[in-house]
Amino acid sequence: MGTAERRLAPEDGAATHSTVRQRQAQYRTLWVEEPAKRYRMPDPVRTAAVRSVIIIAVTLLLAMVAFFCTMAESWLAFPMVISSVVSTVVATWSAVDVLVTRQVWNQRYGVVSEPSSTARALRRERRAARRQERAAEREQERIRRRGGQAGQLTHP
Template sequence: MGGPRVGRNEGMSVEQQPLWVEEPAVRPRLPDPVRIAAVRAVIIVAATLIQAMVAFLCTLAGSWLAFPMVLSSVGSTVLATWGVLDVWVTRQVWNQRNGVVSMPSSTARKLRKERRRARRAARTAERAARIRSADGSGQRLSRA
């Protein structure tokens, strides 16, 4: 059933292997407001599912508690829907406020490139005008 067993202190190296190796996360962690909303939604949905199951079992058993449980389950379903929508809205708001990473469209990129060219041309023309006004011949004055 395996190799020979070694006693407690025998065979232990001075340098032991770590218990775990940390690896970088594949996806970044959710922002705090979104994570809080998600935890709240999970708790509400779990409580709603338990409540619905109790209502179903009370109905099967013919208990007087079945009708109030079914009514409260309907209310809890509305609350659970709100909780899930809250996560979605909180995530959208967080992305909008804190900047979502997006790729600019080719049209936006083209407009930016044209504006950059126009600014560069204006700077070049301004520089040439300053040089001409400093010296009537258009040549730079050399400092010696």
């Protein structure tokens, strides 16, 4: 066994791992994973978008067939033109459906409530005012239960 063969077939396992690591270090990776800049679309929105893309693709296909049938003066031209007009209406509806589905999803699930410090302070003030009102009502109720008359806070 020559010296070149000994380098390719080391006797211990540690040397094998180090040569494999050295060879891997020489190769560049095919891609570098980067974090997504935008989150993935919610399922209902993605479903509506896929449906819309398929409908729009079929609409374009129908329009192209209608155009070629018209150019060839085929009997199929009139039904294809009618179907492409109807398909255009459906494609428009499907595109609007994506926008509506996205808006509905955002309104239901997409809002993260983080009130500003101003809103928090206003809410705190309202809560304190309500507490004072309830305390005043309880005091009035206690006075009424004791049998006190209007304006009379102590017994005679």
